[in-house]
Amino acid sequence: MSNECPITIFWFRRDLRLHDNAALFHALKENKKVQCIFIFDKNILDDLKDSKDVRVAFIHDTLSEIKQTLNSYGADLWVFHDTALDAWQKILSQNNVDKIYFNRDYEPYALNRDQELNILAESMNIDVCTYKDHVVFESHEVLKDDGNPYVVFTPYKRKWMSLLESGRLENNYDVLKAFKCEDYLSNLNPVDEPMAFISLGAMGFEKTNIAIPSKEVSQSLIKEYGDKRNFPAIHGTSRLGVHYRFGTVSIREKAAKAIVLSETYLNELIWRDFYSQILHHFPHIVKESFRKKYDNIDWRNNKEEFEAWCQGKTGYPIVDAGMRELNTTGYMHNRVRMIAASFLTKHLLIDWRWGEAYFAQKLLDYDLASNNGGWQWASGSGTDAAPYFRIFNPWTQQDKFDKHKAYIKKWIPEYGTPQYPQPIVDHKEARERCLKTYKEALDNN
């Protein structure tokens, strides 16, 4: 791997694509020999509990495709399995590197990791160039007039839209313009021999049968999204979450389509930016409630009830169907995520952090900012949360959004037989218990 003229490194992270990739575009446009790398970060992989974690297999498959494409241009993708800092120490000591490019990541772990690289690079006089790619607007771009962050969605959205409009020329929006990496692929670093590609098995993982939802979404689905998105029995949402998470699709491209096809879909993409900036401005939410007094709630945290919830055996069909969908596919419909999360925190009075951790383990589209946002919303402790006394009734939710029980029957084959459990709690009693517990916690502070 030693090189005489300097190479420039582009580091793939949450942006696993060769098209419309901001940092890759700038690296290729501004440099002559761009070498792409990826690091399977041991700090992250070692924390995963399941050797069949489908997200790792998905990343591996995606990298394999990228590597093949790069090989077809006479270039390569170097893949490492190490802690990020150790990998960088090796890369920088074994190669003559002049610059490093990557797209910004706003999670606390990533910010620390990138800061360590900055320090290392600075000590070696290597420039680090970073770009926005994962979101449409970053946390410092959408602020109130007084410079403070928004904590309520509607005014945030208004400002977000006005920023979008301010960079508009007819149907083109500055901020959504594609970065045409394909124009500069001749600036990739040519290699004689591609580097061997580490196998999943060598990292302690294996493939599963869980399928990744397709990247291709029809225009009609997005057009009808507003009418259909709340009904879990139909395929009415895009299922692109996993692709947004790992950057296998471009947020700019999808937002530009949404502007034309569906305001409701665009709204959901704005929620994604919203939660990303909340995490960036208020990193305490990773461990604590956004509204601190909610940390005084006297959770029951009953382990058997938690287990029943995880397995989809609470006797509340809409909750159970959702949990079984999650356990089987790594996906759960948004409406059902809200119902299942509300049930865990309010009906069972189990700490939202338990549910959040379970979703983090299982969801293909797991994203710290959106998952935390969703859980804190459901438990009432988050930004823009519904008042705690508004408690979802799982029975009416079920009647409204799965009227013909198609979703329930799909996921609970024993539904309607004696094998299906009786409700773990009575709705009315659980509701009253929740109101009392929340009131005590919040009134005392």
Ligand code: FAD
């Ligand atoms: P679509 O309905 O097709 O929406 C398109 C995209 O918009 C999504 O892929 C997602 O990127 C974004 N989006 C939609 N709704 C939201 C939202 N409420 N907040 C933020 N972004 C949104 N979303 C995640 O991406 N990762 C998570 O870990 C996650 N955990 C959640 C946990 C709970 C308790 C709740 C209530 C919601 C959670 N969400 C999470 C938000 C939402 O449920 C998912 O984004 C959505 O269900 C993914 O399916 P889809 O791709 O078909 O979404």
